[in-house]
Amino acid sequence: xxxxxxxxxxxxxxxxxxxxxxxxxxxxxxxxxxxxxxxxxxxxxxxxxxxxxxxxxxxxxxxxxxxxxxxxxxxxxxxxxxxxxxxxxxxxxxxxxxxxxxxxxxxxxxxxxxxxxxxxxxxxxxxxxxxxxxxxxxxxxxxxxxxxxxxxxxxxxxxxxxxxxxxxxxxxxxxxxxxxxxxxxxxxxxxxxxxxxxxxxxxxxxxxxxxxxxxxxxxxxxxxxxxxxxxxxxxxxxxxxxxxxxxxxxxxxxxxxxxxxxxxxxxxxxxxxxxxxxxxxxxxxxxxxxxxxxxxxxxxxxxxxxxxxxxxxxxxxxxxxxxxxxxxxxxxxxxxxxxxxxxxxxxxxxxxxxxxxxx
Amino acid sequence: xxxxxxxxxxxxxxxxxxxxxxxxxxxxxxxxxxxxxxxxxxxxxxxxxxxxxxxxxxxxxxxxxxxxxxxxxxxxxxxxxxxxxxxxxxxxxxxxxxxxxxxxxxxxxxxxxxxxxxxxxxxxxxxxxxxxxxxxxxxxxxxxxxxxxxxxxxxxxxxxxxxxxxxxxxxxxxxxxxxxxxxxxxxxxxxxxxxxxxxxxxxxxxxxxxxxxxxxxxxxxxxxxxxxxxxxxxxxxxxxxxxxxxxxxxxxxxxxxxxxxxxxxxxxxxxxxxxxxxxxxxxxxxxxxxxxxxxxxxxxxxxxxxxxxxxxxxxxxxxxxxxxxxxxxxxxxxxxxxxxxxxxxxxxxxxxxxxxxxx
DNA sequence: TACGCCCTGGAAAACGTATTCCAACACGTT
DNA sequence: AACGTGTTGGAATACGTTTTCCAGGGCGTA
Numbered sequence: 001x002x003x004x005x006x007x008x009x010x011x012x013x014x015x016x017x018x019x020x021x022x023x024x025x026x027x028x029x030x031x032x033x034x035x036x037x038x039x040x041x042x043x044x045x046x047x048x049x050x051x052x053x054x055x056x057x058x059x060x061x062x063x064x065x066x067x068x069x070x071x072x073x074x075x076x077x078x079x080x081x082x083x084x085x086x087x088x089x090x091x092x093x094x095x096x097x098x099x100x101x102x103x104x105x106x107x108x109x110x111x112x113x114x115x116x117x118x119x120x121x122x123x124x125x126x127x128x129x130x131x132x133x134x135x136x137x138x139x140x141x142x143x144x145x146x147x148x149x150x151x152x153x154x155x156x157x158x159x160x161x162x163x164x165x166x167x168x169x170x171x172x173x174x175x176x177x178x179x180x181x182x183x184x185x186x187x188x189x190x191x192x193x194x195x196x197x198x199x200x201x202x203x204x205x206x207x208x209x210x211x212x213x214x215x216x217x218x219x220x221x222x223x224x225x226x227x228x229x230x231x232x233x234x235x236x237x238x239x240x241x242x243x244x245x246x247x248x249x250x251x252x253x254x255x256x257x258x259x260x261x262x263x264x265x266x267x268x269x270x271x272x273x274x275x276x277x278x279x280x281x282x283x284x285x286x287x288x289x290x291x292x293x294x295x296x297x298x299x300x301x302x303x304x305x306x307x308x309x310x311x312x313x314x315x316x317x318x319x320x321x322x323x324x325x326x327x328x329x330x331x332x333x334x335x336x337x338x339x340x341x342x343x344x345x346x347x348x349x350x351x352x353x354x355x356x357x358x359x
Numbered sequence: 360x361x362x363x364x365x366x367x368x369x370x371x372x373x374x375x376x377x378x379x380x381x382x383x384x385x386x387x388x389x390x391x392x393x394x395x396x397x398x399x400x401x402x403x404x405x406x407x408x409x410x411x412x413x414x415x416x417x418x419x420x421x422x423x424x425x426x427x428x429x430x431x432x433x434x435x436x437x438x439x440x441x442x443x444x445x446x447x448x449x450x451x452x453x454x455x456x457x458x459x460x461x462x463x464x465x466x467x468x469x470x471x472x473x474x475x476x477x478x479x480x481x482x483x484x485x486x487x488x489x490x491x492x493x494x495x496x497x498x499x500x501x502x503x504x505x506x507x508x509x510x511x512x513x514x515x516x517x518x519x520x521x522x523x524x525x526x527x528x529x530x531x532x533x534x535x536x537x538x539x540x541x542x543x544x545x546x547x548x549x550x551x552x553x554x555x556x557x558x559x560x561x562x563x564x565x566x567x568x569x570x571x572x573x574x575x576x577x578x579x580x581x582x583x584x585x586x587x588x589x590x591x592x593x594x595x596x597x598x599x600x601x602x603x604x605x606x607x608x609x610x611x612x613x614x615x616x617x618x619x620x621x622x623x624x625x626x627x628x629x630x631x632x633x634x635x636x637x638x639x640x641x642x643x644x645x646x647x648x649x650x651x652x653x654x655x656x657x658x659x660x661x662x663x664x665x666x667x668x669x670x671x672x673x674x675x676x677x678x679x680x681x682x683x684x685x686x687x688x689x690x691x692x693x694x695x696x697x698x699x700x701x702x703x704x705x706x707x708x709x710x711x712x713x714x715x716x717x718x
Numbered sequence: 719t720a721c722g723c724c725c726t727g728g729a730a731a732a733c734g735t736a737t738t739c740c741a742a743c744a745c746g747t748t
Numbered sequence: 749a750a751c752g753t754g755t756t757g758g759a760a761t762a763c764g765t766t767t768t769c770c771a772g773g774g775c776g777t778a
Contacts, residue, residue: 024442024500025530027734038758043736052737053756070526072498076444077734079435080763084383087478096464096666096683098457105455108481117499119446119478122467139431140476141383167429171384251670281670288672307455311610311640313647313672324455386764397728402766411767412726436764439733 026069035065046073075117079141084172088116088331089142091133093125093149098306099276099323103148103178106327114335116143123149125249127157134164144174144334148327150249151180151221158183176334178326179222186342188330192222192303193229195319195348196275199301200233202350203271203317207359208299211242212269214257214279216249223249226275226303243269247279254282262290262298271299271356277306277318284312284355299356314354321348385428394424405432434476438500443531447475447690448501450492452484452508457665458635458682462507462537465686473694475502482508484608486516493523503533503693507686509608510539510580517542535693537685538581545701547689551581551662552588554678554707555634558660559592561709562630562676566718567658570601571628573616573638575608582608585634585662602628606638613641621649621657630658630715636665636677643671643714658715673713680707 032042037058044054045062065071079085088111092100104120111118119140123130130149137145145168162183165175169185177183179190203211213230216223227244234242247257254274261269272287274280280302284294294300295314302309305320326346333344391401396417403413404421424430438444447470451459463479470477478499482489489508496504504527521542524534528544536542538549562570572589575582586603593601606616613633620628631646633639639661643653653659654673661668664679685705692703 024532025497025526028736029734039735040737040758040760041756044757047736055756058757072494074439074500074734075498076435076438076500077763078736080433080439080733080765081735081737083763085435094464095454095467096457096460098455098460101455101457101460105453105481108454108479112481117478118480119476120467121477122464122471135431138384139434141433141435167384173383251667281667284672285670308610308640308667311644312670313643387766388764398765399728399730399767400726403727406766414726417727433764436733437766439735439763440765440767442733442766 025074026071028071028073030069031062031066031071034069035062037062085141085143086116087140087142088114088118088334089137089140089145090118090120091123091130091137091145091147091149092120093123095120095122097278098308099278099304100148102306102323103327103330106324106329107146107148107331108327109324110328110331114331125150127152127161131157131161131164134161134168138164138168138173142173144176144331146176146178146330146334147180148178148330149180150223151177151182152217153182153219153221153224174334176330178330181343182221184341186333186340187344188326188333189343189345190222190321190326191345191348192225193232195321195350196226196229196303197233197236198348198350199273199303199317199319200230200239201237202352203273203299203301203356204234204237204239206299206352206356208270208356209239210268210270211239212258212261212272213242213244214247214254214272214274214283215244216253216275217246220249223275230273242273249276249279251278251282254279255286256282258283258286259289262287262292267292267298269298270359271301273301275303277302277304277309277316280316280318280355281312284316295355295357299359301356305351309351310353312355314357317353317356318351319348320351322346384433385430387430387432389428390421390425390430393428394421396421444500444502445475446499446501447473447477447693448496448499448504449477449479450482450489450496450504450506450508451479452482454479454481456637457667458637458663459507461665461682462686462689465683465688466505466507466690467686468683469687469690473690484509486511486520490516490520490523493520493527497523497527497532501532503535503690505535505537505689505693506539507537507689508539509582510536510541511576512541512578512580512583533693535689537689540702541580543700545692545699546703547685547692548702548704549581549680549685550704550707551584552591554680554709555585555588555662556592556595557707557709558632558662558676558678559589559598560596561711562632562658562660562715563593563596563598565658565711565715567629567715568598569627569629570598571617571620571631572601572603573606573613573631573633573642574603575612575634576605579608582634589632601632608635608638610637610641613638614645615641617642617645618648621646621651626651626657628657629718630660632660634662636661636663636668636675639675639677639714640671643675654714654716658718660715664710668710669712671714673716676712676715677710678707679710681705 032039045059108118121133175185177187215227245257247253287294301317303319305318309316391398404418467477480492534544536546574586604616606612646653660676662678664677668675
């Protein structure tokens with residue numbers, strides 16, 4: 001097919017590429033030609049190379065030409081030439097969960113502030129998926145990879161994941177984990193244990209004694225830590241062992257477990273405490289469906305302080321985690337000069353509202 | 360500033376690249392060498408080029424070599440060679456808002472299913488920011504750009520935005536807008552007007568007559584359409600004109616406006632209807648803060664049916680929008696064969712719950 | 719046995735940008 | 749006026765991949 005030279009059908013393909021290749025948009029060559037300078041000069045005009053000056057007149061001429069033909073530098077080409085991209089990868093379990101979307105908001109905002117392009121992947125709460133994602137992520141050559149999942153201990157993929165991340169780091173990448181201490185990478189460590197412990201003390205202080213604790217599979221680190229902290233707090237306060245129910249780490253899990261807990265008709269617990277807010281919200285609905293009034297008949301508390309806790313009725317008692325800040329911190333940690341593993345603690349604070357009135 | 364190359368101290372950089380350039384990870388060359396074949400063959404071994412076969416033995420040898428040295432193809436380099444990337448860009452106003460995070464979940468999931476890399480940008484509800492984002496997005500050369508913002512009419516940037524997107528499309532990109540009819544691009548059109556109209560009829564059917572309508576600035580298209588639809592529905596039902604209050608398109612806006620509306624002590628309206636759920640949630644809280652009971656004293660309704668509507672007390676009446684599906688549809692539309700502008704309608708449906716009991 | 723064809727591997731070019739190296743030039747000093 | 753120095757533009761090369769083009773080998777047919 002020696003069609004080239006556009007001789008065939010000169011209509012249609014207008015600005016299309018030299019060799020029939022569908023080239024997308026004007027290139028630096030085009031700008032240079034338009035401005036009457038060399039590509040080298042054009043390139044320098046944009047990102048004024050250190051150690052080199054380009055005559056102001058040329059700069060403005062190049063900039064004008066670029067503006068005129070609508071040039072935008074090809075980021076992939078830059079990445080190739082420079083040897084490093086300007087993308088930052090974020091892996092979350094489920095972007096539709098307010099816990100993750102708040103963290104994501106922080107990460108993305110921080111990334112944009114650094115002129116980085118944030119990419120986000122959803123792992124669907126599956127360690128296998130997470131591993132697979134990280135693997136393909138490496139092809140992207142992002143500057144940083146931030147993983148805000150629910151670390152699952154002993155999931156079998158941990159070794160492979162570490163290995164993958166290790167290789168990524170060896171190639172110059174930066175890894176930051178959110179709330180997943182235990183793997184050998186920099187981490188934003190949410191004080192889950194301490195917060196849960198403080199919550200236990202606060203609730204005992206308000207007169208609660210018989211607790212139903214809703215936690216997820218013990219392999220889910222976050223749940224494990226929160227649950228453990230809460231139990232420790234109870235023990236320290238000399239309160240008898242609570243009823244611990246294991247369920248899914250979701251709103252539905254909270255609903256189901258509470259439904260089960262309340263089966264007998266009259267409640268056997270003073271309060272239901274869930275390891276996160278969405279579970280607690282499910283619990284509140286289950287309490288209502290059982291014909292009881294959350295807060296009055298059964299106290300309810302969660303964890304995270306997602307944004308609409310205060311808009312519930314009764315407003316939900318919880319442990320506040322500065323999620324947005326967690327995201328920003330993760331990004332800052334990833335971009336910091338400090339190579340090597342660092343753990344940045346993030347404090348949590350108990351917020352008592354009407355869902356756990358004094359009793 | 361970029362770390363002025365460790366070139367001075369020759370120690371340190373171990374596995375670094377040939378010319379001191381900080382090369383990230385093994386390349387196809389390395390794989391080829393390791394497998395004892397040429398780069399061409401190695402490349403073909405991975406993505407078995409059409410019109411070419413490579414001997415099975417070589418394929419497995421290459422794959423084994425790649426596995427051994429932990430090779431991942433450099434996506435930027437592929438993008439350069441192929442002339443097109445595998446990224447899909449999503450622009451949202453605020454990822455922390457459940458409306459957008461649900462749509463984002465749909466878009467991202469659909470993108471991943473197509474092995475595309477989703478990038479997301481946050482426009483912070485600012486048209487200027489949005490324009491700026493789209494501009495820099497073009498440098499990314501994404502296959503598709505999906506914009507789920509709150510189109511703001513007459514914001515002054517509309518022309519420039521269209522121009523930018525037009526240029527992007529001309530270069531082979533695909534643009535899809537979510538719920539922003541009016542611009543000359545393919546759109547997933549949420550039936551805001553129809554849904555609002557149906558809501559009006561349903562509420563009138565339940566006995567409500569005096570409405571307080573909370574909408575945002577008329578320039579915000581979504582708000583405008585919903586508000587207009589609701590008023591039309593009321594008019595059609597022969598109900599007297601409601602009190603329309605203009606406020607911010609957020610939870611705080613809903614709260615403030617309702618607070619104002621209820622100032623006189625005894626409510627002058629039967630129901631408060633907000634143009635989205637987060638505003639309605641703010642309204643419910645304001646109603647409570649005024650010493651009234653939402654649902655019983657004042658009906659409340661929203662729009663979107665974000666996930667926790669049913670967990671509120673009273674459960675929030677609203678107009679359901681299949682947000683996840685909207686995201687998926689946007690992606691499908693973007694990837695479809697069909698060039699040219701298409702508008703895919705998405706139906707909405709009224710969901711009456713306890714926040715608007717029969718009156 | 720010779721010819722031609724299909725098949726497959728390798729060398730080289732291309733993608734768009736940044737940068738190194740070289741040449742040309744202006745300017746100040748002697 | 750000659751020389752050195754500092755500055756600036758342009759050609760060429762590199763980045764990692766895909767793809768084209770070319771050459772060599774195996775095989776069937778005449």
